[in-house]
Amino acid sequence: MKICIWCRKNESQVTFDKKAHTIPRSLGGENICENVCDGCNHYFGSPQPYLPASELVLKEMLNISKYCLLKNTNSIPKNKRYKSEYFNINWNNFHIRLKPRYSLRIGFQEKLGRQFRRGMFKVFLEERERQRNDALSERFDFIREFARYNLGDFPIYIQVPRFKAVFTAIPDIENPQIRFTEHSDEMDKEFRIYRYPLLGHTFLTPTSRMFDELCKDNFEKHIIKTNDVAGISIKRINYAEDIDYTFRHILD
Numbered sequence: 662m663k664i665c666i667w668c669r670k671n672e673s674q675v676t677f678d679k680k681a682h683t684i685p686r687s688l689g690g691e692n693i694c695e696n697v698c699d700g701c702n703h704y705f706g707s708p709q710p711y712l713p714a715s716e717l718v719l720k721e722m723l724n725i726s727k728y729c730l731l732k733n734t735n736s737i738p739k740n741k742r743y744k745s746e747y748f749n750i751n752w753n754n755f756h757i758r759l760k761p762r763y764s765l766r767i768g769f770q771e772k773l774g775r776q777f778r779r780g781m782f783k784v785f786l787e788e789r790e791r792q793r794n795d796a797l798s799e800r801f802d803f804i805r806e807f808a809r810y811n812l813g814d815f816p817i818y819i820q821v822p823r824f825k826a827v828f829t830a831i832p833d834i835e836n837p838q839i840r841f842t843e844h845s846d847e848m849d850k851e852f853r854i855y856r857y858p859l860l861g862h863t864f865l866t867p868t869s870r871m872f873d874e875l876c877k878d879n880f881e882k883h884i885i886k887t888n889d890v891a892g893i894s895i896k897r898i899n900y901a902e903d904i905d906y907t908f909r910h911i912l913d
């Protein structure tokens with residue numbers, strides 16, 4: 662019997678008819694999580710009072726990098742133009758601006774940041790279920806509270822790159838996905854963090870509600886001590902502008 666990883670209701674209580682894409686289809690995601698009920702699936706794709714849908718925010722923010730990487734490898738299909746609800750982009754100098762009707766709204770940048778973090782946790786837990794089948798574990802309750810019920814606040818980090826290069830294979834740009842590996846299991850065990858490449862960036866998702874208090878210092882020391890190839894430090898994503906979407910500092 663299916664149990665929804667978000668609301669914990671089962672097939673006798675809720676329906677599971679719709680396909681729940683773990684990474685939004687609008688970003689090219691193809692993977693489906695079977696154990697997401699229609700109500701919860703609908704929730705992530707719908708705007709809430711005074712909040713844009715977390716799925717839309719994820720797509721809007723990461724699509725800039727996707728387009729940028731495709732542009733860089735000359736693999737943008739002829740009929741595809743960059744379209745965005747929130748951002749204006751000058752592709753000559755890679756400058757990004759929030760459209761005036763959004764930048765003038767008080768607190769909108771913070772809202773984008775929060776919805777982005779919730780969306781990243783949503784992707785994590787659904788992929789965790791798809792690949793490891795243990796999303797219902799109690800240790801992920803904080804992710805359910807934050808991503809599905811908008812309670813509390815938990816960090817998503819991005820790693821500041823060490824090298825002036827972006828390594829991403831074209832299939833991973835067109836149909837982005839994240840993978841759980843032996844290495845990621847070890848990191849999870851040692852530092853309670855899941856680190857993965859996505860659209861040219863290295864993102865980090867805490868796997869414990871106490872990551873900041875108990876594990877962050879050790880992890881940062883580990884990065885320095887090992888000359889970590891993934892990057893020199895970690896940066897918390899608070900605002901939409903905390904991500905270097907167009908890789909300006911790398912590709913300049």
Ligand SMILES: [Zn+2]
Binds near residue numbers: 666668670702
């Ligand atoms: Zn549900």
